[in-house]
Amino acid sequence: MGHPQLAAFSRLAKENTPPTRVLAGQNTLIGRNQHEVWHEPIRDELFLPNGIPQSIQVYRGGANGDEAPIRVIQGPKTELVHPLRMTIDPLNKEIIVPDILSVLVFPIDGNGDIAPKRKLNHRAGSAAVDPIHDLLVLVSAGGRTGPSIRIFDRTASGDEQPRAVISGPHTGLESTRQITLNPERGWIIVSQTLQNDEWEPGDYLVGVWSINDKGDVPPRWKIGGPKTTMVRARGVALNPKHKELIVGDMVANAVFTFYFPEIF
């Protein structure tokens, strides 16, 4: 992408609505490798992973323009390799980074060259934490084991194995991207891209499972089809207050908002 940035749009923004603010510039330390962003509402901070310089960057919640981060986790002790995604656990005050070699956990107020406080030796493309049920959920796009959703105890570490794995042909998983959770209802929401360009029966770009699911099971809900006008979902986020599902689509080059009361 020729112009990296983090833009904030009003919830009701639509076609050609300008952003309310844009974080961009040399001082921001932003690159073109941010595949996730989280806002922590209690601390009012923004969290961004940055793959190229192997860093986790934290900004004021209202950061704007060419504004520097307030904290940067970076350095040899961090063991960060290529952090494209991350998630936060505000309740337990942790940052969870599903990196190429392992899942690394840092304190939410971590800064500088710090070692992870916990490490789980599993590769994952995206992660989410359910602090109510005390779970860590990882998704993998493929690799040797194929696309999967793996459910761990939240504080799993080392070589601990997942308590449940969702994978197999009935899942319809192809190339998973981002995961988010609705902990109050126990739902796992996963976005993915598909190989085919045209919709085929059963195709979906966002799937919803329960945290109690395991094995080769299809999603409870599939979101997909020509009416959605989505092409290749990548990011997914929830707006619980308005019962909305937000999806970033890398090929449509757009962000979609769906009304999805079923999972709230």
Added chain:
Amino acid sequence: MGAKIGASLLLAFAAWMVFSGDVRPPELTAASRAALQTPLGYPQLISIEPLPGMAGAMCEWVPTSASGRLQLIAALQQEQMEARAVATSAAEARPTTLLDREPLRVIRNKYPIYSAVALDFATNEVYLQDENLFGLKVFDRLANTPPTAAFTEPKRVVSGRKTQMDFNCALYIDPKSGDVYSVSNDIVDKIVVFPRNARGDVEPMREFETPHMTFGIGVDEATEELYLTLEHPPAVLVYRKQAEGKEAPIRVLEGPRTGLADPHGIALDTKNNLLFVGNKGQLSFGKGGQFFTPLLPQRPAGASPTEPLQWDQIGTVRRENLIPGSGEFHPPSITVYPLKASGDTAPLRVIQGPKTQLNWPAHIFVDEEHGELFVANDIGNSILVFRATDDGDVAPTRVLKGPRTGLKHPTGLFVDTKNNELWVTDMGTSSAFVFARTASGNTAPLRTIRSAPSDTPHVVIGNPGGVGYDTKREEILVPN
């Protein structure tokens, strides 16, 4: 039937007595009798029901210490999971609800956003690289959108899934053949080549694979070599200009001494045999210092030195080869090398420092005739012009900047020395601007090709890889 009605009425009366809050002992006795109980003045067993069978050993009582509470919670959660697992084990037969529903809202830019520009002097046309709607738009070089017009219609458009143009960020026009080379920065890891008069949703006439995250392109026509910058791992890859398929680069500039750090723009000064690279400043290091060089195919003994080699290992450039925790931030820079530089070669010169005003330098262009280096300075909303011989922390000799320029996040540029003009495209408008080559300061363009109404607000979304939501401000967060 009458007895049942009577009992129900008595029970209802009893309930009223109990819950009305104003019950005296005789009335309570009556209520209890009505409820088939005799009040004893102390708790009494009224019912026994067996508990459902539980799998596994019964949990032991644990003290209410912190760890004890955690263990109890864990045990309760485990019971819940096991109980539900029985139900979900048959989930293969579970119906799935497919929701094919229209979105409430879509944030997108419905107009082109031009990332790069190049000219075809043979046809007097200008090519604009549309990185928002993915495609090329071709206009007459002298097109100039009237202020009252909504936009200028292109002469030709090359766009569609067959073209394989995604996040097309750079282009090159062969001055002899008019062939158009398009570089993709994401999704499609290829250079695709179209003939001069290509139109519509057409397949490229030639293509070759590249590693992920290419950005800038430059061509040495004399040696027929094509140069590409690769953002990460940082490198300059040099291919045969006529490369095809899985052909390997003939030369790679990479390594810790090169000073390459998230390289973007590239420009060749073939007159002085120099290579210029613009760097945004972020990088991390690989084990052994190089990623691509060790993977380049070896030429078999006896093979012709000009025979192209295939690169089957392009996909094995893996990020696992990065050194964990080696990432760094550097100021932006322009690094200058010998044109044929290869391997871990240090730059001859580095333009870097606060005086340079560099702020996310994008495409660059060397005007060999006048010895000048032009830089599209994204966040600076400016075009910086340096002497091509500049070194160190130096100020540009000219800065084109200001509201009259119309520039907003310029990334593409092309210096037309034949007509003494400077072309600029930017990511914040749907326009290409033409200035005098020596324009400076707050100067209005000579011409503007506009592809959207002039007051259109622009959404510069690019490859929204992940989205977030700020519940405090009710904002959707979109990183490019």
